[in-house]
Amino acid sequence: MQKTICLLPGDGIGPEIIAQAVKVLAAVNERFGHCLTTETALIGGAAIDAQGVPLPDQTVEACQRCDAVLLGAVGGPKWDAIERDIRPERGLLAIRKKLGLFANLRPAMLFPELAHASFLRPDIVARGIDIMVIRELTGGIYFGEPKGFETRAGEQAALNTMVYKRSEVERIARIGFETAMKRSKRLCNVDKANVLEVSQLWRETVIRVAADYPQVELTHMYVDNAAMQLVRDPSQFDVIVTGNLFGDILSDEAAMLTGSIGMLPSASLGSTGPCLYEPIHGSAPDIAGQDKANPLATILSLAMMFRYSLDLHKEALAVETAVRHVLEAGYRTGDIMEEGKMLVGGSRMGDLVAQKIGETS
Numbered sequence: 001m002q003k004t005i006c007l008l009p010g011d012g013i014g015p016e017i018i019a020q021a022v023k024v025l026a027a028v029n030e031r032f033g034h035c036l037t038t039e040t041a042l043i044g045g046a047a048i049d050a051q052g053v054p055l056p057d058q059t060v061e062a063c064q065r066c067d068a069v070l071l072g073a074v075g076g077p078k079w080d081a082i083e084r085d086i087r088p089e090r091g092l093l094a095i096r097k098k099l100g101l102f103a104n105l106r107p108a109m110l111f112p113e114l115a116h117a118s119f120l121r122p123d124i125v126a127r128g129i130d131i132m133v134i135r136e137l138t139g140g141i142y143f144g145e146p147k148g149f150e151t152r153a154g155e156q157a158a159l160n161t162m163v164y165k166r167s168e169v170e171r172i173a174r175i176g177f178e179t180a181m182k183r184s185k186r187l188c189n190v191d192k193a194n195v196l197e198v199s200q201l202w203r204e205t206v207i208r209v210a211a212d213y214p215q216v217e218l219t220h221m222y223v224d225n226a227a228m229q230l231v232r233d234p235s236q237f238d239v240i241v242t243g244n245l246f247g248d249i250l251s252d253e254a255a256m257l258t259g260s261i262g263m264l265p266s267a268s269l270g271s272t273g274p275c276l277y278e279p280i281h282g283s284a285p286d287i288a289g290q291d292k293a294n295p296l297a298t299i300l301s302l303a304m305m306f307r308y309s310l311d312l313h314k315e316a317l318a319v320e321t322a323v324r325h326v327l328e329a330g331y332r333t334g335d336i337m338e339e340g341k342m343l344v345g346g347s348r349m350g351d352l353v354a355q356k357i358g359e360t361s
């Protein structure tokens with residue numbers, strides 16, 4: 001197969017973790033005889049430094065002419081003081097919007113080998129953790145207008161707007177139901193309908209869509225309770241559908257149930273055009289440049305790309321299996337390290353996964 005992947009390394013640990021995914025891509029090419037090539041473009045702080053904006057037009061064009069996009073992470077203290085409209089994070093929000101990537105799939109799955117790395121009690125971990133968080137990605141409070149700073153009663157104030165149109169809720173709800181149909185046929189809608197009008201419309205819409213999926217058992221949970229229940233008993237969840245802000249927060253929380261935020265991949269999907277794959281974590285400036293970053297979330301995001309964008313199911317499984325074998329063999333980056341295991345840097349972890357893919361050919 002011949003396809004081109006657009007790489008957006010970004011900032012902080014972004015370039016380090018993307019470099020490891022590229023090793024894995026090369027191993028997949030070698031083993032399966034594909035010609036999956038890459039093109040690299042600027043986003044975030046790296047783009048600001050080079051061109052003064054977090055998402056140059058050339059980057060959008062590069063993404064649009066490729067078959068899929070793999071992103072590292074954006075942001076960092078270097079750009080924290082610059083004008084909000086051109087912050088690195090705006091580049092990421094803008095590429096999601098420009099590519100129409102309204103559905104962000106964030107699987108939080110505990111590898112059995114990492115059971116001890118989970119921050120939960122062993123008896124809770126033993127019940128299993130395999131949750132698919134489906135986060136709406138191009139609406140809600142990250143995009144709503146009006147927003148900004150103003151003076152209210154002589155005092156400085158700031159505002160953001162959480163707004164959802166019915167059509168935006170309907171399409172993400174359908175992704176939630178379709179995903180549930182392929183899994184356990186259970187869907188939990190998470191909102192704050194007891195307080196927010198926007199959540200009332202959200203919940204009403206989810207209930208309307210449910211009529212088309214009578215086989216799916218739909219439940220509702222307020223987001224504050226969901227945050228608590230995720231820690232109390234994550235095994236009760238299978239597919240969660242929620243808005244942009246709540247999904248952002250709950251998926252970071254879910255990451256810690258599985259051991260580390262360095263383990264969680266994601267797929268950002270739209271209805272047409274290239275989709276984008278990225279770890280759920282940020283640019284981790286505290287460990288950048290030290291070869292400490294866990295590249296597995298990015299490598300597993302590449303596996304999601306194989307499955308969702310390139311229809312390469314055997315290849316996706318080969319990458320996931322290689323990750324498992326490396327963990328089984330006892331290799332750990334610092335974030336998932338435990339006594340008796342072998343501590344490796346991010347670069348060695350990338351080598352090990354790539355090597356495993358080669359070995360099983």
Ligand SMILES: NC(=O)C1=CN([C@@H]2O[C@H](COP(=O)(O)OP(=O)(O)OC[C@H]3O[C@@H](n4cnc5c(N)ncnc54)[C@H](O)[C@@H]3O)[C@@H](O)[C@H]2O)C=CC1
Binds near residue numbers: 287
């Ligand atoms: N998708 C993206 O590009 C995102 C970007 N950010 C940006 O990243 C910067 C840092 O944000 P934080 O709130 O600190 O979140 P973060 O996710 O970058 O880091 C939180 C903590 O997790 C650790 N961590 C993250 N990824 C790791 C990995 N692969 N291996 C090992 N440890 C890892 C970090 O060292 C840090 O202690 C900010 O500028 C923020 O805006 C934050 C979240 C998402």
Ligand SMILES: CC(C)CC(=O)C(=O)O
Binds near residue numbers: 090248
């Ligand atoms: C724009 C990003 C920094 C938001 C975020 O934290 C995420 O998408 O996970």
Ligand SMILES: [Mg+2]
Binds near residue numbers: 248249252280
């Ligand atoms: Mg986040």
